[in-house]
Amino acid sequence: MSIIVQKYGGSSVQDAESIKRVARRIVDTKRAGHQVVVVVSAMGDTTDDLLDLAADISSAPPLREMDILLSSGERMSMALLAMAIHELGETAQSFTGSQAGMITDALHGRARIIEVSPQRVQEAVDAGYVGIVAGFQGMSRESKDITTMGRGGSDTTAVALAAALDAEVCEIYTDVDGVFTADPRVVKSARKIDEISSEDMLEMAAAGTKVLHLRSVEYARRFGVKLHVRSSFSDKEGTWVIPDETDTVTIKEGEPLEQPIISGLAHESSEGKLTIRGVPDAPGKAAAVFNPIAEAGINIDMIVQDISAETKKTNISFTLPGADGDKAQRILTEHQDEIGFESLDFVPQVGKVSLIGGGMRNHPGVSARFFSALSEAGINIELISTSEIRVSVITDVEVMDKAVQAIHTAFGLDSDEEAKVYAGTGR
């Protein structure tokens, strides 16, 4: 009997009614002949409520205690879900992250998984129970304390369990129908992607697609876990995320399908752009700019450098998280003499639009079509970054949505029907 791992997020279990609905789906899956392991988040806004309570009490709560507080949310939902399953005539046992063998490092609030030893869960499903595991939490090997895993923690718990239990699939239930060719709130004609490679999904998540957390896609890719992202409100097929073994993805009666050239578009606007003007064109200047920035722990994304032949000076532009803009400017100002630049210029928020597709490798002309589409839409490109399977540009944030729409159309991604957009944000 194959194991299916299912992950349900906070909005799927926000109240008694939702919990009962999820229980019915779990029981149906079991009765269809599978062993079922469920990873569940805290109910609805519980985690936020707990954070508010903590903020009422302390300005800088010790992280160990914060993890104890936050982890109680998942414990409540896992126990209630087990009860709902019992009420439907099946048996279930819930397990804390620790009991499920999720061993982590000691970084409270953002713990990384070191090891997964889910013997108790395996025994439970072998004995006919549904195994329910509290998402987002584990136990520190070092201190034996409870840890929480930070953003994407529940998805990562589910994927890690699926890998350790050699599950047939890891189903991620959310409040949208799957991964779309672009954000359906921006592109009304966006289509649900039926199938995408882990590699392309990784790029989409890194470039701004919010439906799956980058971390969990990375884990799934590394350990060869097949994901199925689907809606908890319907029985429709969602998006299959298939780990790459060859250049083709195979579904349905062994019929190979070549990867579509393009998987889809991602966009985001969390970055700002810093331009350093008038840097002397001499060896060591780039290092003088980027070393202090790196030492401050600031992540740089895209970089462009243009040199003026006449003045022998360069302008260096790069993008970084908008929130780090002030810090970066301060650091560069401290090093002004050493670098020798003339001035700094910071745009707090820019738009980043990315086109992703493994098939790009074998199909020249993708970049050309991409830039033409933007040009025809009158959109100015400020920075460009490309990889084998991704083309990204930085634009003025005001025209970002227009850019996404133009490229979506230019690449024939528009569907005939309008994409159904739910109230949810895709989490």
Next chain:
Amino acid sequence: MSIIVQKYGGSSVQDAESIKRVARRIVDTKRAGHQVVVVVSAMGDTTDDLLDLAADISSAPPLREMDILLSSGERMSMALLAMAIHELGETAQSFTGSQAGMITDALHGRARIIEVSPQRVQEAVDAGYVGIVAGFQGMSRESKDITTMGRGGSDTTAVALAAALDAEVCEIYTDVDGVFTADPRVVKSARKIDEISSEDMLEMAAAGTKVLHLRSVEYARRFGVKLHVRSSFSDKEGTWVIPDETDTVTIKEGEPLEQPIISGLAHESSEGKLTIRGVPDAPGKAAAVFNPIAEAGINIDMIVQDISAETKKTNISFTLPGADGDKAQRILTEHQDEIGFESLDFVPQVGKVSLIGGGMRNHPGVSARFFSALSEAGINIELISTSEIRVSVITDVEVMDKAVQAIHTAFGLDSDEEAKVYAGTGR
């Protein structure tokens, strides 16, 4: 440095303000030169809210899952309390029942403590932290599952820890000033008892006094733990409950005080009275009545049998939990032929009034004064039960309060001032 264990109930930690107030008291205690271990209940009505949520989902939730659900309440309050202590400049570490070494049997919902191994708590206080332990919960030795301890669980956790850590005292914080000579809501002139022996306190708790749970008093008595029951809203001395080593209790500069003759009065109205009329006066009839009742797990409290010389028949009356009345009548009716009684008669609720005092042993006349007081107040006595240190009577529930007041006055227990009664119920 001596260890003080402090227990705070749900009403003491019901919101952020209360938690901060409790934190201040804890920090003051530590700064006065003690190592402090705190046992805390779930915030306010959390436990009831969780029970309601479970009831929405399931009519008969599996007990293992119910314990997981309920135990999350204490985890939240312990973490928040640790944060509040940090905010005041001291350090604290919180521990689940399992981490604190509270090992129990496997009876979910009403687990009994088997062993207490609080090494992690000892290490924490030795390292200068305040140690905070989630009350009401432990870990089953057998299954390694979380268990909850039922009524009085948090008080019992505190006393058990105090015993294992050899604490100087176990302070039980509540919303009344201490243990009173009678329930202050019934006897306005009731006085706060300054000091009472464990033995007397045990009888008071068994006979209806609600301030301390019988179970925790029993544990304190057995392991020689000194209790101090006091208000979390003031700094006043409460009631000291001193384990019996001799007939005298010693406090304040080694000056022995003889035990007062009477500690106080307790009353309750949770019992009903069953009378079996016309039982033939023959050997084996009492057994024929009480064996089936005992086999059904029904606890009998007081028994009286009166024989009519002329008819050679007896009437047997006994008290039992009111809720078991129907079951008891059904069982006796099934055995009617065997017992041979004529009729059954059940009063669903009676009053039980008890006078308690270790000093009664050495002072004849107590019972006589007790019965005179009732007689003078016009109160009819239906059943009597006495022990070395307790006299109890059953009365009509309508006159129970009047009985308590009459006896309180007759034994000189009335104070000059009216007892301060808070909104709390003494929990």
